[in-house]
Amino acid sequence: MKQVGDIGERALVDRLRRLAPGRPDVRAGIGDDCAVVRPVPRGGADWLLKSDPVIEGVHFLPTVSPARIGHKAVGRVLSDMAAMGGEPAWLLMDLVAPAEAPVARIEGIYRGAAALARRWGVAIVGGDTSRGPVLELHVFGVGRVPRGEAVLRSGARPGDAVYVTGALGGSAAGRHLRFTPRLDEGRWLRERGWVTAMMDLSDGLASDLPRLALASRAGAVIEAGRVPIAPAARRTRRGRSPLFQALADGEDFELLFTVPARRAAAFERAWARRFSLACTRVGMMTARAGVIEVEGGHGRRPLQTAGYEHFA
Amino acid sequence: MKQVGDIGERALVDRLRRLAPGRPDVRAGIGDDCAVVRPVPRGGADWLLKSDPVIEGVHFLPTVSPARIGHKAVGRVLSDMAAMGGEPAWLLMDLVAPAEAPVARIEGIYRGAAALARRWGVAIVGGDTSRGPVLELHVFGVGRVPRGEAVLRSGARPGDAVYVTGALGGSAAGRHLRFTPRLDEGRWLRERGWVTAMMDLSDGLASDLPRLALASRAGAVIEAGRVPIAPAARRTRRGRSPLFQALADGEDFELLFTVPARRAAAFERAWARRFSLACTRVGMMTARAGVIEVEGGHGRRPLQTAGYEHFA
Numbered sequence: 001m002k003q004v005g006d007i008g009e010r011a012l013v014d015r016l017r018r019l020a021p022g023r024p025d026v027r028a029g030i031g032d033d034c035a036v037v038r039p040v041p042r043g044g045a046d047w048l049l050k051s052d053p054v055i056e057g058v059h060f061l062p063t064v065s066p067a068r069i070g071h072k073a074v075g076r077v078l079s080d081m082a083a084m085g086g087e088p089a090w091l092l093m094d095l096v097a098p099a100e101a102p103v104a105r106i107e108g109i110y111r112g113a114a115a116l117a118r119r120w121g122v123a124i125v126g127g128d129t130s131r132g133p134v135l136e137l138h139v140f141g142v143g144r145v146p147r148g149e150a151v152l153r154s155g156a157r158p159g160d161a162v163y164v165t166g167a168l169g170g171s172a173a174g175r176h177l178r179f180t181p182r183l184d185e186g187r188w189l190r191e192r193g194w195v196t197a198m199m200d201l202s203d204g205l206a207s208d209l210p211r212l213a214l215a216s217r218a219g220a221v222i223e224a225g226r227v228p229i230a231p232a233a234r235r236t237r238r239g240r241s242p243l244f245q246a247l248a249d250g251e252d253f254e255l256l257f258t259v260p261a262r263r264a265a266a267f268e269r270a271w272a273r274r275f276s277l278a279c280t281r282v283g284m285m286t287a288r289a290g291v292i293e294v295e296g297g298h299g300r301r302p303l304q305t306a307g308y309e310h311f312a
Numbered sequence: 313m314k315q316v317g318d319i320g321e322r323a324l325v326d327r328l329r330r331l332a333p334g335r336p337d338v339r340a341g342i343g344d345d346c347a348v349v350r351p352v353p354r355g356g357a358d359w360l361l362k363s364d365p366v367i368e369g370v371h372f373l374p375t376v377s378p379a380r381i382g383h384k385a386v387g388r389v390l391s392d393m394a395a396m397g398g399e400p401a402w403l404l405m406d407l408v409a410p411a412e413a414p415v416a417r418i419e420g421i422y423r424g425a426a427a428l429a430r431r432w433g434v435a436i437v438g439g440d441t442s443r444g445p446v447l448e449l450h451v452f453g454v455g456r457v458p459r460g461e462a463v464l465r466s467g468a469r470p471g472d473a474v475y476v477t478g479a480l481g482g483s484a485a486g487r488h489l490r491f492t493p494r495l496d497e498g499r500w501l502r503e504r505g506w507v508t509a510m511m512d513l514s515d516g517l518a519s520d521l522p523r524l525a526l527a528s529r530a531g532a533v534i535e536a537g538r539v540p541i542a543p544a545a546r547r548t549r550r551g552r553s554p555l556f557q558a559l560a561d562g563e564d565f566e567l568l569f570t571v572p573a574r575r576a577a578a579f580e581r582a583w584a585r586r587f588s589l590a591c592t593r594v595g596m597m598t599a600r601a602g603v604i605e606v607e608g609g610h611g612r613r614p615l616q617t618a619g620y621e622h623f624a
Contacts, residue, residue, distance in 0.1 A: 027358060028464055031527070033395040033511050034360040034455070036462045046339060048346040051404040051452050053442050083345040092363040094406075094450045130365050133445045138406045140363050140452035143346070150348045152340055199345050215343070 004106060005099030012106065012129055016095075019110045023089070023123035035125035037090055037142075044147035048086045049140075052076040056135040060177065066105045068177040069137065070112025076202070077141035078120060078181035079253045083200035085151040085190025088122045088143035088183070096132035109137065120183060151190050151257070156197035156216035158287035160258035165279050168205060168254065169246035170232025176251035185275060186255060194267050198257035204250035205282070206303055210292050212256060219288035222247075222303065224296035228280045247303075258285055316418060317411030324418065324441055328407075331422045335401070335435035347437035349402055349454075356459030360398045361452075364388040368447040372489065378417045380489040381449065382424025388514070389453035390432060390493035391565045395512035397463040397502025400434045400455035400495070408444035421449065432495060463502050463569070468509035468528035470599035472570035477591050480517060480566065481558035482544025488563035497587060498567060506579050510569035516562035517594070518615055522604050524568060531600035534559075534615065536608035540592045559615075570597055 004012055017030045028036040039045070054073040056062055074091065081088040093113060097106060117124055122141075156162075165182055182200070189195045197216055201208050205222070213220045224243055230252075233245035240248075259267045264281065271279045283295075292303040316324055329342045340348040351357070366385040368374055386403065393400040405425060409418060429436055434453075468474075477494055494512070501507045509528055513520050517534070525532045536555055542564075545557035552560075571579045576593065583591045595607075604615040 028462065032464050032466075033392040034362040034398065034453075034462075036396070036457075036464075037359045037361060038356075038459065039359065044350075047349045047351065047454075049349060049402060049404055049438055049452075049454060050346040051406050051439055051450070053406050053408065053440055053450070055408065055442055055444050058443050080345040084348070086346065090361060092361055092452060094363050094365050096365065096367065096448070126361055127363055128365055130367055131370050132367050132448065136408070136444065136448075138363070138365070138450040138452075140361075140404060140450075141346075142359075142361060142454065145348075147350065150340065150346075152348075153344050 002103045003099065004097055004101045004103055007103055009129055012103065015107060016110050019107065019114050020124040021114050021118040021122070023121065026123050026125050029125045035090070035092065037125065045144040046147050046150055048081055048084050048143040048145060048150065050077050050080045051138060051140045052080065053136060053138045064177060066108025067112030070109040071116050072177050073137040073139045074113045074116045075179055075181050075253065077139045078183060079200045081141060081143040082181050082183040082186035083198050083255060084145060085149065085186050085198065086143040086145040087187065088120060088141050090123050090125045090142045091117055092140045093124060093127035094138040095127065095129045096136040098133060099131060101135060149190055151195050151198040153197050153199045153212045153215035156212060156218055156258040156285045158218050158285050159261045160196055160285040161261050161264040161281050162220060162258055162283040162285060163279055163281055164201065164205065164228065164254050164256050165277055166252065166254040167228040167230040167278065168201065168252045169242065169249045170230040171249045171251035173232035175230065175232060179253040181253065182255045185277065188274060189257060192270070194259050194263065195257045196260060198255060201252040201254045201256050202250060204248045205256065206247040207250065208256055213285065213292060214290060216285070217289050219286040219291040220283055221286055221293045221295050221300060222283040224294050226280060226282050228278060314415045315411065316409055316413045316415055319415055321441055324415065327419060328422050331419065331426050332436035333426050333430040333434070335433065338435050338437050341437045347402070347404065349437060357456040358459050358462055360393055360396050360455040360457060360462065362389050362392045363450060363452045364392065365448060365450045376489060378420025379424030382421040383428050384489050385449040385451045386425045386428045387491055387493050387565065389451045390495060391512045393453060393455040394493050394495040394498035395510050395567060396457060397461060397498050397510065398455040398457040399499065400432060400453050402435050402437045402454045403429055404452045405436060405439035406450040407439065407441045408448040410445060411443060413447060457502070461502055463507050463510040465509050465511045465524045465527035468524060468530055468570040468597045470530055470597050471573045472508055472597040473573050473576040473593050474532060474570055474595040474597060475591055476513065476517065476540065476566050476568050476594055477589055478564065478566040479540040479542035479590065480513065480564045481554065481561045482542040483561045483563035485544035487542065487544060491565040493565065494567045497589065500586060501569060506571050506575065507569045508572060510567060513564040513566045513568050514562065516560045516564070517568065518559040519562065520568055525597065525604060526602060528597070529601050531598040531603040532595055533598055533605045533607050533612060534595040536606050538592060538594050540590060
């Protein structure tokens with residue numbers, strides 16, 4: 001099997017360049033010192049910038065299929081754009097690989113990345129390939145949102161209803177490699193002005209809701225019985241209950257957002273008319289800044305946070 | 313000594329965030345799903361996007377001081393923006409490090425990166441920290457240039473004079489860690505309309521000039537006696553002559569560009585009035601597409617390219 005070291009950097013870049021999706025607003029893509037893009041002037045826009053890595057042994061196992069790795073790498077960035085209510089436009093991808101990496105595997109990763117990008121009309125306009133001890137992708141994305149309309153984490157108010165899309169938990173069973181970035185939903189939520197704060201669930205509700213609460217200088221209570229649990233998390237595993245998995249597994253890449261309580265009923269009806277994807281009210285923001293609680297059969301208890309810690 | 317694994321990801325990010333330089337046009341920096349930036353509307357602009365990695369063992373040795381690593385990581389991206397005649401605005405930095413990495417080293421790297429960014433009025437608005445086997449930085453940059461004015465590699469014409477800034481070679485002696493991105497020079501060259509093509513010298517003149525020629529569908533001849541050789545390359549090392557080092561060492565991060573021959577004399581006078589940095593005419597573009605030659609004591613010979621190959 002041909003390895004990256006056999007064909008060399010230039011031939012590798014030539015192959016990858018052919019796989020990269022384009023867009024009419026790309027003036028110069030892969031091959032010059034920088035990519036040059038020319039946005040259509042369309043009212044005032046704010047720009048969204050995001051980078052996310054996927055690293056072998058950290059974000060995926062060596063046994064994962066290449067297309068899934070590429071999908072995850074691009075999907076992570078698109079999910080963050082979705083969480084701002086934004087529209088992604090251009091991506092760059094830094095690839096790190098050992099010289100022994102099979103060329104076909106690298107191309108497969110790139111194809112998976114390109115397929116997801118193309119589906120959302122996003123161009124891959126640049127990047128770099130470099131030698132390193134393990135396989136890594138670092139994806140950098142640029143998107144935009146009408147001026148002043150980016151949905152931050154910091155706008156939630158006490159009393160706001162807390163929602164999540166989809167179902168949570170069980171990412172280790174493969175969901176973290178197959179997720180759909182919630183771009184349509186994020187954009188709709190922003191356009192219709194339903195949301196006061198939003199973020200994507202990358203580390204698990206138990207880690208991410210405290211971040212949203214902190215940014216909003218508020219607290220929150222999760223109603224245990226309402227948390228939507230993904231099929232992959234519905235059995236106790238390694239002594240971890242389904243609820244625990246739904247709160248702590250991470251990499252759900254669903255949206256977490258808040259809606260003013262007085263608008264909650266109208267919002268739920270509008271959502272149901274627009275999307276088939278589930279959207280579940282899982283709790284409420286409170287005035288007890290920094291305090292996150294779970295309300296279950298035994299009353300309210302402080303949440304035990306247990307999300308993913310990178311350097312643990 | 314405190315290690316990254318001791319303090320954890322959140323505390324590390326908090327420390328790094330405090331070191332990140334800002335700009336008035338940053339609406340939301342590190343800490344939300346994406347960074348949000350609001351460009352000042354100023355005529356039509358094209359946007360420049362670039363990513364570049366620096367990896368321990370590939371782009372720097374483990375013994376290199378942290379500030380130099382950060383300087384190099386940011387400088388590489390700024391050098392590419394300079395080569396388009398552009399103005400960098402915002403950066404994101406993905407950091408990869410083993411859990412045993414000393415916190416002080418990571419902060420030192422970040423300080424070096426921040427110092428160079430700040431010097432050019434560039435904000436660091438986001439990024440990611442993740443665990444991995446060796447230390448790496450992936451820097452993503454966004455800059456801009458007036459609409460249609462980005463200086464590409466593809467505009468050189470047969471007969472154009474070929475120039476380089478500064479002096480070449482000897483990067484291994486430390487120059488690759490200390491270089492100044494030629495942003496003032498690149499912008500001036502673009503604004504005054506002197507240049508037909510430009511790129512930065514990252515892999516050495518012997519590798520990079522063929523790229524410029526290829527993009528321009530032209531050939532080139534280098535006059536051996538005119539190549540400016542850096543002091544660090546003026547002695548024969550490991551059997552490699554000073555000229556060979558100047559052509560092949562790479563990582564000069566100087567500008568390589570072309571000027572129409574009829575304007576060359578006026579250009580050289582204007583440059584000398586404006587900059588103290590050397591600018592040397594090293595050859596000429598030719599009509600022999602893809603053929604790169606060296607003219608020396610023995611007449612014209614084909615150039616032996618010998619730049620850095622990442623997967624060799």
